[in-house]
Amino acid sequence: MDTPLIEFKDVTKRFGNRTVLERVNLQIYEGQITTIIGLSGAGKSLILKHIIGLIQPDEGAIFFRGKPIAEMKRTEIATSFAQMSYMFQGNALFDSLTVYDNIALPLRETTNLKKAEIDRRVMARIEQTELTEAAHRYPSELSGGMQKRAALARALITDPQIVLFDEPTSGQDPVRKNAILSMIAQYQRKFNFTAILVSHEIPDVYFISNRILALYDCRIVFQGTPEELENFDHPFTDEVISSMESLQKELTGLYSKRQFKIFNHVQMKRSTAGEFYCIVFFSLQELNTIITKFGHDAAQDVLRDMGLYIDKHFGAIGGFSTRRDTNELITMLPYANLSEAESIIQDFVQDFHEQVTRTIQAVACKSVLGEPTELTIMAGVAQGQSTSNIDSVIALAKSQQKEIGRLHCAAGE
């Protein structure tokens, strides 16, 4: 593997007699989204503060592009830290400055750019983060979500190569949480920076993260992909991940992929050999258009409403669902054969047209001002047996998808 962008070797940090980080070893790679997960107060934010140089380790070394920071010259350290930007958990916006001035501050103070150029860059970020109306308001006059977006805009204004996000979704409702994560993923793809997140949003962060670092008992106990974390057998999984996933289920009606896998495993063990089950695959085809035209919040509203409705409908008959990708949901119907499943889907589609389409349409189209747009909802079903591989059944269900609903959004609707 390449040289890590940032590496901790045996980093220990103590406050008085309390050890917060003990012989922490971790690697963060360039161009990726790396998320640090762990319980509150475990020291996740402290890792970020070590990375950006706000705190120095008591023992161990931090390497930047393979070079120990402690051995760097002051100019080298300044150059390294100049590539970084930090979004604080509490936003740390200057409450005596307007949103515009907060975002412009790093450019005004650290560059020689002309006023017109600063204005152009700031306004571009303000538009990208949907803060146009709030540009000349003070942080205290904004909602929590808007403050987060203002902090995000300020963190990105200098086009940093590395952005550190300290609990970017804290204090947000589930929809906004996903909207912010989605926004981070979108900007990371767009600007190609290395993102390091501290987050509790399990499993949502899995969808946007390339790597997960698990901090438990003052140490990093896991480093790997979200898929690898699903097979990680450690007390961390029971104590941290399960509790966070349960909360997520209550809020969105959807299980995590890991929980889905466990439920599936339990069902398969219970069922007799050759017993059927069905997988229903749902996808929202133009979700990116919704994001572009109406914002991340609208897209997350649609996804949440879909999730809740699917859970309500299929949960009542023993089904369980999970989110597979940003715009894909799957539902498992245990003990159902294909004809039963198709009949259930028919009922679902009918109900969906009568009740849900209107709700989702209202959510998705609430801020339509420009040209009309459409959101297509697809569904496919496939049958499997207790002995068959679930992934191939999911793939089959995906290939069987057909349109079950189309939402048309236009101004005035």
Added chain:
Amino acid sequence: MAFIANSQSGSKNETKGGPGTLVLRPFAFVGRTVIDWVDNLGAATIFLFTALTKTFGRKQLFKIVEQIYYIGARSITIIMLVSLFTGMVLGLQSYHALVKFGAQGALGSLVSLSLIMELGPVLTAIMITARAGSAITAEIGIQRISEQIDALHTMRINPLRYLVSPKIIAAIISFPLLTAVFDLVGIIGGYISGVVLLGVNAGVYLHSIQTYVDLRDIINGFIKVIVFAVIVSTVCCYQGYFAHMRKDSHGAQAVGLATTSAVVLSCVLILVSDYVVTSLLI
């Protein structure tokens, strides 16, 4: 400077048990307090000089002017009000004292010299401490506990350059200007009570000022107030900047206590340094 001395000293050096403990305790306390005072004095001096080295950066002028407006211009009303009544009461009291010796002709010089050499610098510094100094501590303290100062670090903006240096320079400029206003309005106050209300001859009042007030007296007054400006601005900024390090309190309470400490300590130091500077200048 004991502003965070008590809070930071903690109890880690306290000895436990042993027959000599009780006897040693008062000495240990005095020693610890002195060490903390010296520690804080050293830290505040380094803080001041580091901030002063950041004065001549880019875009500092605008920030200094902004702070002069905040510390100076916005304090004018209260300074004028206080100085008017100080001058009036000084005129009134001095008249009744002087009349016993038949020396009411010296009223102008007594009022003006008292104001220029002593009351002007001291009362101006105390009034600005109460009005702007407390606000400076609270502002910087809140910025500290809400991580705004950490945010400046992460944005590669030096907080001393951005927040502290303009305030200290603005104080050094504003204090003498406000003292001049205080002196002038105070003398007018003395004129109102002495001449207008008590009937001292206007020409005598003004001639007495012209005769006895020396340029050196005015310069000495300004030297004093510049010393006060440095003390007040440093104490107030330092208290706010390190509000998060107080061990006797946290968060908003720490900011509140830092503000109280800043005001009390500034006032005490103004009076102490007034004596020291006066004895050096006389």
